[in-house]
Amino acid sequence: MSSRSIVLEVNSLHVSMQTNRGLVHHAVQDSSFQIEAGKVLGIVGESGCGKSTTCMAILGLLPAPAQITNGSIKLRGKELVGLAQQQMRHLRGKELALILQNPMTAFNPTLTIGKQFTETLRAHQALSRTQAEQKAMDAIRQMGLNDAEKIINQYPFELSGGMLQRIMIALSISMKPSLLIADEPTTALDSVNRYMVMKTFQKIKEEGHTAILLVSHDLGFIRKLADEVIVMKEGRVVEMSDTEQILSSPQNEYTKMLLDARLTADSRIEQESKPSETGHQRKSV
Template sequence: MHHPNVLEVRGLQVELHIGKETVPLLKPLDLTLGKGQVLGLVGESGSGKSMTCHAILRLLNLQNMRVEGSVRLNGRELSALRAEDMRRVRGKDIGFIMQNPMNAFTPVYTIGSQFIETLRTHSKISKSQAKEQAVAALADMNLPDPGRIMKCYPHQLSGGMLQRVMIAISMCLQPSLLIADEPTTALDVVNQLQVLRELERLRREKGTSILLISHDLGVICQLADEVAVMKKGEVVEQAGVHELFDRPQHEYTRMLLQARLRARKDA
């Protein structure tokens, strides 16, 4: 059965329990993402953006946290899955690119060995096939000398390069959904543009849907079709990207837009 929406989030909420007290961290949230669509989730730090993506990925430490609501990927309810099934979903069906790409790699293994291992975990291919795919994917990212990059250790590459290695892995695995959590925050403008361009190519060539999380509306507006604005754990406004920029409804959205215009004037 083909499902029209890749991601459907309904009533997702996170509460923290401290003794008898309940602190709502994420108010009930609804998000829908169609195939090949980019949804931008924007808000200042602490607004609940990262918590939303960790809740979708089921990566929250649950001891005194309660997560409720429904998260469906291609019609399949994720909150009901066993932990090991969810782990499989996290690599193959949902890709994840984080703000500090160093955390995604093991420091003591080369980029090549980690790339090959990841591909072979998720598809039945030989080591040499995986190596071929990895080198081709790195070359497609316009990374210089892919053969040399395969032999490098993570600390030998810049943040922008590591981000593009992560996108190259997604190009090979072709997840239906990619969650990019502040992927350009630590990068200079040139690297930001390159990473955004490669994310756009992933959407165009593989039909991947992208949940792009950023505090920067400028980044969001380059890639997103639709934008959800978060403040203090809730979505205060959601609209198409042009509508949001031309006719923001919520004062908080207007404030974010003005802050961005000021930043551009100062630059």
């Protein structure tokens, strides 16, 4: 592996949080991994295992009680740990992009989609307002949303969650970031929007310029997109391997339990969505 192709390199990362009772909670412990350009690294694990905390540490967006106590985070060889917030703000959006589970949190409800899109583009690229607006519409169309002229004049609350998610992805990838962090990007999407998002991620991957860190409970999404997967438990990486190895022949007992639980839950949901023999829909419990 050429060091020039490595986009993100995390070594021995420790993130700790001070509790109200003075106890120290180790949210991430001795976590190490790297991602090359054009590759996707998936992170799986139960809620609270440190997946999102790892992402926030990379972005320099840890909440006040949390702090990096040890380790290194390098983006294309540049150390991010200890970097001034002004420098991190410059990197976020331009070199580091984040796609959240809930797209409503990413948009200002008082501004139109077009204004938010163009202002973000112009903050990081030398574009006129007209050029930025045209680029915004092109990016929106690439996400399968054909009525771009109408969309840029609408407010976030006028659009569905699926549309907002695709617009957020369009904005993120239009910045051509070195690293794209996607935290549960398909959780709130229906099957059509999920398919569109998956195709977009596949296109980003094929272009080969951006590394993707993908956090998801959706094993189908992970299987189709991720080249490698790391499994986290209680802040630690307990297993890391190529995707097929992890999903088909896990070595760690926790990984086996996690996958069995996920597959069982998915099968149950699928079964409950089918009509019963009497023709009535099964009820979820």
